[in-house]
Amino acid sequence: MSKKKEPSIWEGFKAFLMRGNVVDLAVAVVIGAAFTNIVNSLVKGIINPLVGAIGTQNLDNYRSCLSSSCQGTHGIQLLWGSVLGATLSFAITATVVYFLMVLPMAKYLARVEARRKAREGTQEVIEVTELEVLQQIRDELIAQRGVSGRGER
Template sequence: MSEQKEPSVWQGFKAFLMRGNVVDLAVAVVIGAAFTNIVNSVVKGIINPLVGAVGTQNLDNYSSCLSSSCKGTHGIRLMWGSVLGATLTFMITGAVVYFLMVLPMSRYLARIEARRKAREGTKEVVPVTELEVLEQIRDLLAAERASGPGQR
């Protein structure tokens, strides 16, 4: 009997790396890291000065004290400014990604799909509901009964 040789660990790893999803994910991580620098610059250069017009440019300075005194290292301080800054960064990142990447790409893909359908001359098939099929069967049976037996 001939035994089939199992692929080596190296061959399996190589096949894993050559999958399209892994390469796409690696590109996305690199682009995401570069994009983070842009978003951080927008927050530091635009958002923080706008917030600074009302209060302080460093959102980390916004906090509340839970104990009677928060001087130095004593007391319990809630650093809600840090959370606000992280939330603003997240919202700006999401907005920029959506409006500059996702929305244009989805519109582009929709145009490509519309052109492909127009070239093929296909029209979308409207699915028939079960109720419509039953109504058609009822109408056919009623027409058959009306015409009488053997008069097809």
């Protein structure tokens, strides 16, 4: 009996890293980190001053006190301004990613798919379930047995 050589841990790790999904994920993380700086600058440079026209430019200054007095670090404070700033950053990030990346990519992929279908012609692919295929095979076997075997078993 010949024993099959098991791949080493290093070979398995190398194969894992070379898969497309891992590389795509690494690129997405790097791009996301760089994009975060842009969004944070947008919030700090544009959104906060617009909010500052109403109140303060730093959203972190918006807070509410739940206890009778909030002096310095004493008392229970809700820092809802920080949550508002993070929510605005998320909304801006999601909007920009959708309109500048997801939507154009979806349109591009739809055009590519339309071109591929046009090249193939208008042939429709008929999807057949496994059960239908088995029924067709059964019917063919019965038909062959009826012709050659005259229905004998």
